[in-house]
Amino acid sequence: MKKRLVVAGGGHAHMMLLARIGDFIERGCEVTVVGPSEHHYYSGMGPGLLGGTYQPEEVRFATRLVTEKLGGKFVEAKVQAIDPDRQLVSLDNGEQISYDLLSCNLGSQVPQQMVDGPLDDIFLVKPIERLLGAQQRILELGISKTVKIGVVGGGPSAVEIGGNIWQLGQTPGMKPVEVTIFAGRKLMPDHPEGVRGRANRSLQQRHITILEGTRVTSVQTGKIMADDGTEYECDLIFIAVGVNPSRVFDDSGIACGPDGGMSVNRYLQSVTHDNIFGGGDCIHFADQPLDKVGVYAVRQNPILVHNLLATITDQPLKPFEPGGSYLLIFNLGNQSGILYKWSILFGGRLAFMIKDYIDRKFMRTFQALEAA
Ligand SMILES: Cc1cc2nc3c(=O)[nH]c(=O)nc-3n(C[C@H](O)[C@H](O)[C@H](O)COP(=O)(O)OP(=O)(O)OC[C@H]3O[C@@H](n4cnc5c(N)ncnc54)[C@H](O)[C@@H]3O)c2cc1C
Secondary structure, three states: OOEEEEEEOOOHHHHHHHHOHHHHHHOOEEEEEEEOOOEEEOHHHHHHHHHOOOOHHHOEEEHHHHHHHOOOEEEEOOEEEEEOOOOEEEEOOOOEEEOOEEEEOOOEEOOOOOEOOOOOOEEEOOOOOHHHHHHHHHHHHHOOOOEEEEEEOOOHHHHHHHHHHHHHHOOOOOOOEEEEEEOEOOOOOOOOHHHHHHHHHHHHHOOOEEEOOEOEEEEEOOEEEEOOOOEEEOOEEEEOOOOEEOOHHHHOOOOEOOOOOEEEOOOOEEOOOOOEEEOHHHEEEOOOOOOOOHHHHHHHHHHHHHHHHHHHHOOOOOOOOOOOOOOEEEEEEOOEEEEEEOOEEEEEHHHHHHHHHHHHHHHHHHHHHHHO
16 A cells, blocks of 8 residues: 655755655655645745845745645645544644654744734734735835834844835835834844844944833734833734744644654654654754754755655664754845854845845755746
8 A cells, every 4th residue: 555645834844855755656655745825935035025125936935836746745724733643634624634654844933922902914924925915015005104113023033024124115105114123122132242233233224213121012903012011003013023833743742842843853753753754943853952943944854855765665764963053144124134154244235145145046946846
């Protein structure tokens, strides 16, 4: 009987797996990919998408098209739960899919406990595709009035979102866009002083207000409430307060790490279920908890492919080595960035151009499968 491989989520850690679907089919597997949309959006280019640097087709990968071209089946739905004993995945459309082998790349989500009421004119920075709706809304409002925008969060994504909203506000014919970043204790507290200083200067030169030492307690459509009792009126609000791994594993009784990500061993294999693998933001790498950055998801690609193929062919598994420090480049909008790794640190146009080159190259590599 054919082995059933279910690929849950087509994110950054599954790009190579999707490209190699044919190898699994050749070895007698039936491959089903499950994802909430026909496309996967590359988050590293999300702020640039919001700011108008990129068009949607430049930052997305056609998951359904590629899956079907390579002989797999694509199911447009969200994984809601996994029953590891019965080897079943339950989807939000009511369907259930059986698996012999399951690989999970379900990503992460922005916590929204601080939101009081509906999400009207409130945008979480994930899923990335929602940033397109945010862009349209800013352009629509900006035709007739000054648009006040609050960005809640003080980390890199808040900085990137704030800087790119400013860029969008430079669209000809727009009334001014006023951006305030509610940075909490301070802007980019986990980054070196040189990075913080550059981010602060870049944003302030463009009259983006940075509120430090103020904690946001709740958010409603049109309003941000701070812990000192002050209320700030905003037309649109972005929430960029970090991410939590998908809740699917915790809800399914699969062993999880302290952050709720599926706990995996050095082979990226669930510590409790050896026919479940995973990568990206949705896992907790038990040996060494990893930052939630795309770099690790990308580095996990070849290991996931190898270990899934090895499992069906009874070959030895390969361990994942997270590697040393990684290159970080932030897109601040206005064609400027900040780049740092080890003691190398610089900002400006060159940093943006390097990020743009790397990101476009990554996308083109996998988008080539769409045309093949
Ligand atoms: C605004 C922003 C900018 C960022 N910029 C960078 C950067 O420049 N460099 C960097 O290294 N990192 C960056 N990050 C972090 C990076 O995005 C994540 O670490 C990376 O996306 C993790 O990859 P992933 O594949 O695990 O998750 P995702 O990229 O989120 O992919 C998960 C996939 O699973 C799908 N999915 C989700 N839930 C389900 C479900 N229930 N069932 C089925 N499918 C599902 C999603 O649709 C998506 O296609 C950024 C994050 C944000 C929010």
